[in-house]
Amino acid sequence: MIDELRQIGTFSRRATASANHEFASQGLNNNRFQYLLRICERPGLFFDALAADMAVDRTTSFRAVQKLIAEGYVEKRPDAVNKKVRRLFPTEKATALYPTIHQFEAGVADRTIGSLTPGEQQLLAELLTKINAQL
Amino acid sequence: MIDELRQIGTFSRRATASANHEFASQGLNNNRFQYLLRICERPGLFFDALAADMAVDRTTSFRAVQKLIAEGYVEKRPDAVNKKVRRLFPTEKATALYPTIHQFEAGVADRTIGSLTPGEQQLLAELLTKINAQL
DNA sequence: TTTATTTTATTGCAAATGCAACAAGGGGTT
DNA sequence: AACCCCTTGTTGCATTTGCAATAAAATAAA
Numbered sequence: 521m522i523d524e525l526r527q528i529g530t531f532s533r534r535a536t537a538s539a540n541h542e543f544a545s546q547g548l549n550n551n552r553f554q555y556l557l558r559i560c561e562r563p564g565l566f567f568d569a570l571a572a573d574m575a576v577d578r579t580t581s582f583r584a585v586q587k588l589i590a591e592g593y594v595e596k597r598p599d600a601v602n603k604k605v606r607r608l609f610p611t612e613k614a615t616a617l618y619p620t621i622h623q624f625e626a627g628v629a630d631r632t633i634g635s636l637t638p639g640e641q642q643l644l645a646e647l648l649t650k651i652n653a654q655l
Numbered sequence: 656m657i658d659e660l661r662q663i664g665t666f667s668r669r670a671t672a673s674a675n676h677e678f679a680s681q682g683l684n685n686n687r688f689q690y691l692l693r694i695c696e697r698p699g700l701f702f703d704a705l706a707a708d709m710a711v712d713r714t715t716s717f718r719a720v721q722k723l724i725a726e727g728y729v730e731k732r733p734d735a736v737n738k739k740v741r742r743l744f745p746t747e748k749a750t751a752l753y754p755t756i757h758q759f760e761a762g763v764a765d766r767t768i769g770s771l772t773p774g775e776q777q778l779l780a781e782l783l784t785k786i787n788a789q790l
Numbered sequence: 791t792t793t794a795t796t797t798t799a800t801t802g803c804a805a806a807t808g809c810a811a812c813a814a815g816g817g818g819t820t
Numbered sequence: 821a822a823c824c825c826c827t828t829g830t831t832g833c834a835t836t837t838g839c840a841a842t843a844a845a846a847t848a849a850a
Contacts, residue, residue: 521764532667
């Protein structure tokens with residue numbers, strides 16, 4: 521079982537490294553492409569929810585998003601009712617770039633998971649959901 | 656398919672984060688527990704082979720191992736025939752600690768992948784091998 | 791053999807990471 | 821109300837990370 525655990529790790533590192541390399545020229549390396557994808561897909565998300573969602577360190581996530589804000593990809597707006605939360609929204613610049621990043625991610629998914637039969641893909645999804653629920 | 660890709664990522668991060676936290680008190684955080692496991696299991700491995708094996712950056716791997724050497728976990732020895740390669744070996748201190756780290760990793764594997772039936776585990780291993788071969 | 795290319799180890803440097811801590815608001819209890 | 825705990829955002833600081841570059845040995849090509 522340890523072997524599966526390690527295979528998941530190396531696969532994950534290889535996949536994210538390829539996207540980081542791909543988007544480095546646009547300042548979206550260091551997993552910033554990932555944060556940006558999530559903010560585009562769930563606008564209004566706030567800092568800690570984003571970090572929890574991605575299962576990354578709160579402060580690392582915070583600073584990555586701060587950089588996205590500084591680069592003009594994300595806008596931070598105060599919540600209407602809760603004075604503590606700052607909601608995150610993609611800018612025009614981000615929504616314009618979103619299809620490209622999404623397509624790259626879809627390409628990786630297609631070249632890897634797409635090599636499985638539809639039945640295997642379905643099965644993989646179920647197995648991943650099961651094991652993820654244990655952590 | 657993108658969802659599976661992301662599930663693999665979050666699962667991987669959660670799993671490695673838990674081990675990093677577990678062994679931080681012994682200076683084996685920042686994935687150093689992983690490097691150490693591999694060196695214990697394949698003594699004589701050299702720097703670049705280790706990095707390629709784990710699918711991590713060469714220099715990051717190099718410095719992590721340098722720290723393991725500084726902390727007395729690993730010994731670096733010149734190869735007999737090839738003057739370029741430095742082979743890595745676990746010290747007494749490392750071999751003494753190995754069972755504990757291995758057991759922790761096995762525990763994570765058991766609590767997650769162990770929640771699947773034996774048939775599902777076999778299937779997961781096959782699916783992971785297939786998708787890993789594409790990267 | 792000589793030259794070129796690849797492999798392996800290593801360092802410089804700027805940026806990212808993550809633990810610890812803090813501030814301040816929210817929500818619950820008494 | 822007053823009190824306490826939890827949540828959310830934020831910063832300080834030492835360490836880690838990773839791109840780029842270098843040196844030197846090995847291998848391939850000429």
